[in-house]
Amino acid sequence: MKLNNSYFYTLRENPNDEESTSGTLLIRGGYIKKSSSGIYMYLPLGYKVLNNIQNIIREEMDKTGCQELLMPCLLPEDYYISSGRRANFGSSMFQLKDRFNKTMVLGPTHEELFAVAASMKIQSYKDLPFSLYQMQTKFRDEPRPRFGLIRVREFIMKDAYTFDKDLAGLDEQYAKIFQAYKNIFDRLGIDYKIVKADTGVMGGLLSEEFQAISPIGEDTLVLCDQCDYSSNLEISTHVYEDSDEDEKEIQLVETPHKKSIEEVAEFLNIDLKKTVKALLMNVNGKLHIFFIRGDRELNEVKVQKLLGVNEINFANDELIATSNAVAGYTGPKDLTGATVIIDEEILHMKNFVIGANKEGYHYINANPKDISYDICGDIANVVEGDKCPVCGGRIHFKKGIEIGNTFKLGTKYSKAMNLYYQDDNHQLQPVVMGSYGIGVGRTMAAIVEQMHDDNGLIWPIEIAPYKVGIVLINQKDEVQVKLANDIYDRLMAEGIEPVFDDRDERAGVKFKDMELIGIPMRITVGKMAKDDQVEFRMRTATENTVMTSEEAINKVIELCK
């Protein structure tokens, strides 16, 4: 592409409404433009990168024998009502009426429709297994779009679905696609971790997430410094460690005006880890009081599973008044009028601090024998330094951007969508399904988050919009012009399209732009053109290498392989 007379622009200043590095750089480089909150245009450069990523995904998916197809985005609401997910998605699903007043939705994910497509093929066990995928636009009306392409309302997802006759078959196909995902993210050059995760609104048997490591990630990954244990914080299991202290006698102490657990710990000069705090919550309109160690956080996913509910909220004063709890001084001793749930860890603690259910008082040296409760379970988040559930090492956290997700769905959707096959005993059996997603635009943003510097983007060669850029220093010097054009033509003939900066701009502008848009290799044609000499430089390098034009061309060809 020659920049003269092309659609190409860059911005010298950061946009004022983008927070993330990736969003800012992609906008400044002219890769994307926001059209409204969480909805972006992919401009020519951005579209090339998007396509390059899609091609890598396509190659690896095709290798597994997965077949590509294309589903509609616009669907009757009925599919999601049949599967029972219409209510789950709620207002995050875009909805509209057609001219006959029928309710249509824009698809947020396509398990239902793939089940319908699969039913055309599946009659007997002999029709299984197989797998299908598509790359298609998905719509989710996010309450808060954020971070450029990372959390958006309209996005392209590669979604794949496997169909098997039993769990053994699912395991086999799952493993194949899992490996393809590793190949994809390895080829994209992303630093990522695979973690176990909650199945959430998808349901099913198992969920694993591919998480790009990034400080702006919205998920917390729990990792072990000794073994390869990894888990999303939302489902990470907690190993309890018994205290070896001798039990002391419980004692009431005054803690005037010390309401938060941090204030109490400081006032009593006691480690937060030797305290127990209360969380007063509203579960289905009833007061539930949760007790966890003072330095931990309540894990809503675990609580929802333990209690079998979809939603928990903070309790208001009216609800709290149904018990004898005193805000700031609530403890699990002699507490009445609420369902009391304690974290199992508390049973392993000794001589800890609890609220006394009396304004201005706490107990110290409380022990498990002193407290009473209705339910006990794992309800808290792990914290850094906790014991690894696999090897006993210590765990630490990293932040991740979820770029891929794989689910063993089981028979949830096949049963709901009436997808059955006949087995060799003439019995009807539900098809066993798996589903597998990759957010293509989000992956692009994650790559930028991981690969950039002060001067701009840095694309890996395989996904760069152009692998090499030619900077023509003086477009009035015929020798330079001819050499630059010769190099351009030679590379085109090799099937490598360069971006050729032939604009009437000063050299500095051309260098800055080439760096901002992150072109991996640069050939500069300048003063030495009369001796057939050019400068070659990688985007990541700080020095030029002088060589002949022939050597530069060969270098590019070699690095593109």
Added chain:
RNA sequence: CGGGGUGUAGCACAGUUUGGUAGUGCACUUGGUUCGGGACCAAGGGGUCGCAAGUUCAAAUCUUGUCACUCCGACCA
């Protein structure tokens, strides 16, 4: 959905307190000088000041409403 912030030229912003001709930098056009790391000088072009109603002789500025964008939270694959 709760709480804050911002809407003025393609981009980034000032002007709003105290109403009185629409401004600055970048970008763009023309001429000149310069020209291998975001040049300089000069002269230009471009804006229903988010939208609507109101107050006023007069509104970017005051009032009310409304829309959009955004941050923190809630929520979320």
